[in-house]
Amino acid sequence: MxxxxxxxxxxxxxxxxxxxxxxxxxxxxxxxxxxxxxxxxxxxxxxxxxxxxxxxxxxxxxxxxxxxxxxxxxxxxxxxxxxxxxxxxxxxxxxxxxxxxxxxxxxxxxxxxxxxxxxxxxxxxxxxRWTLLPNFRFGRGGNDVELMVGLQDANLFGSYLQLGGSFHRLAGVNSYSLWFRDPRFLTRRQALFVEGSLGNRVDAVFDLEGNLTGGYSLSRRYFGSSMEREWRRWLKTGAYLSFSDDRFSYSRIGAARRDAQEARGGLPEAMRTLTLGVSTSFGRLDRDSYLRDGTLLTLRFNQSFHFGGEQGRSNRFEASLLKFWTLPWRSNVGVRAILGFSDVEAEHLQFSAGGLSGLRGTVNMRYRGQNYWLLNAEYRIPSLDHRWLVLQHVAFVDAVGVTPYPDQVFGATALTSGIGVRLLSPKIYGLIVRVDYAFPVAGADGPGLSFGAGQVF
Incomplete structure (x- = not known):
């Protein structure tokens, strides 16, 4: 263009x-x-x-x-x-x-x-829209309680620059992050993104039947940067680089989880990872206030070099599809489909799904493996549509499949369905409060209540 x-x-x-x-x-x-x-x-x-x-x-x-x-x-x-x-x-x-x-x-x-x-x-x-605002999220999904406070501006100095930082507490541990994005870097149709974080999280490891098999605390220092260029309205390419330093401990780990992890061989070895990747996107999602319309297919491939642990190098491929339809009464149907393959052996770097933003009605990172697919589908319709306030009602279906074997990736592991509401302001950038209630259909741990901020996808 x-x-x-x-x-x-x-x-x-x-x-x-x-x-x-x-x-x-x-x-x-x-x-x-x-x-x-x-x-x-x-x-x-x-x-x-x-x-x-x-x-x-x-x-x-x-x-x-x-x-x-x-x-x-x-x-x-x-x-x-x-x-x-x-x-x-x-x-x-x-x-x-x-x-x-x-x-x-x-x-x-x-x-x-x-x-x-x-x-x-x-x-x-x-x-x-008002774009300078405090960022607050309090949510619960599965057994995990999440608190996030921060400040972000999507239109810094009125120049379309974006800057944000946050304090994040999930499952009793604290994390910090700072990020910057320039959607029109050097006044061209290209976006520059830079992020740094000090993250801490408590990981639980489950088998596919839902049995707890171990757990540990993960402390990560992370830096990442990416550049994406628009060549046509329907075509973008990008490149990214990241570095992470991961260390493990039993801090904030209960006795049962610690004993199970020791039975698996103890804590993972500390690992530093350098990742180089490329991406290509086809299509575009168009906005009209809070509505979305269009199709976006994104392909990502990266290669990681690991320092520490048994594996020196790994590969990862992920394809994601976002599709939205606008329907009568200002309603929206949205679908997110993700398919991923990798050969990474380090458990904490594998694909995971579950919890607040993956498979509602399950605990965080409930499903994990080298190969996976994830599907989220939602129908959203408003009962109140005002310049400052919109109330949407939502019906959704979530599904996931996880396996160590690439040829078996299309098998279903878990499925949930449910209803929810969204409270959002078209006049305030990014302000969305959601409440979802998921019912287990197959292979899930629910039912479960999830509430927090932002759309699932």
Whole structure:
């Protein structure tokens, strides 16, 4: 997709007298309207004489400009306008985006070309979200209690930079993290992400029948960075690098879990891991306030080098599919499907599912193995839909399959189903409170109540 930097400054006056006349026309109602993609009456291509942005309180005008596929003086068509509006919505910074188009006849100036041609004035209207907020989550899934407090801003200094940090307590242990993301690194359609954390968690090890077979405390120092580049609206590629330092102990481990772990051979050996990976994404998910629509397929492959332990190198491949449909009554159907293969022997680095964000109605990391698949499907429909508050009702199905044998990965290990509610604010970035109740269908430990913040996917 073509990227054009317009170079306009906030508050800049239109470049021609005709554009000022267009503003007068707009003030007196002489306009055609394109609300997020409706046809401009004249059709075909037209020149954009001026761009006016309304509704900005904190966000810089340059953020709007870098999402548009055109600038003042460019000739555009309806498809470019529709795509530009959708790109503004996909930033997540705005509750709503609309465009008014003024149709006026403009005299071209310069040289001997004094012919008449149609011109337009575009008025972009946005309704900003509040993006600077404390981050708080208190949840319970299975037997684990989770508390997270932090601060994040998805629009730092009004420039679409993102920064956040958090304190996280899960199952009685504390963790800390700090991250930064630039979705338009070097003013291009590429995203830079950097994260550092000091994590602590208590791991329980179960067999597939749900019997506790061991456990330990894991302390991890982690650093990771990734870069992703958009080549087309439907194609992205990325690369990432991470380093982790993992150490194990019996801190906060009960006697029964410790005895079971000793029977398995004791604590795992301390391990440092360097990981290099690449990714490719096909498709795109489009936003419209709290609704989603579209398809996104992401393929990831990485190779890890382990220092410590018995295995020196491992490989991992993961394919994830996200699919959303918008239905009548502003309802949404969403599906997440993940398929992963690896040859890693270190137990704490294997795929895992269960608990608050995987298989609801089970304990955290209940299912673990070298190969797995995970499926989450939800139907979401609102009973209250207000500018500041939305109440969604949810029906869901979760399923997982875990195995050490790649040729048996498609077997089902556990299945749950349930209902829930979502309380969210379209005007506040990322604010979603959820409550889910899951019923066991097969191979699960529930029923169980899960509540916390954020969507499952």
């Amino acid at each position: 073509r990227w054009k930097k317009t170079g306009m400054l906030k508050g800049r006056a239109p470049r021609s007298v005709a554009a000022v006349c267009a503003l007068v026309c707009l003030a007196f109602g002489g306009k055609a309207q394109a609300q997020g993609g409706e046809e401009v009456p004249s059709g075909g291509e037209y020149r954009v004489d001026a761009i006016v942005v309304e509704g900005l309180l904190r966000t810089r005008r340059s953020v709007i400009e870098q999402e548009l596929l055109f600038g003042e003086g460019d000739r555009i068509n309806q498809a470019q306008l529709d795509e530009s509006v959708q790109r503004l919505r996909n930033t997540g910074l705005f509750r709503a985006v609309s465009v008014d188009v003024v149709d006026t006849t403009v005299a071209a100036v310069g040289g001997v070309n004094t012919h008449m041609e149609p011109g337009r004035l575009l008025r972009v209207r946005v309704d900003e």
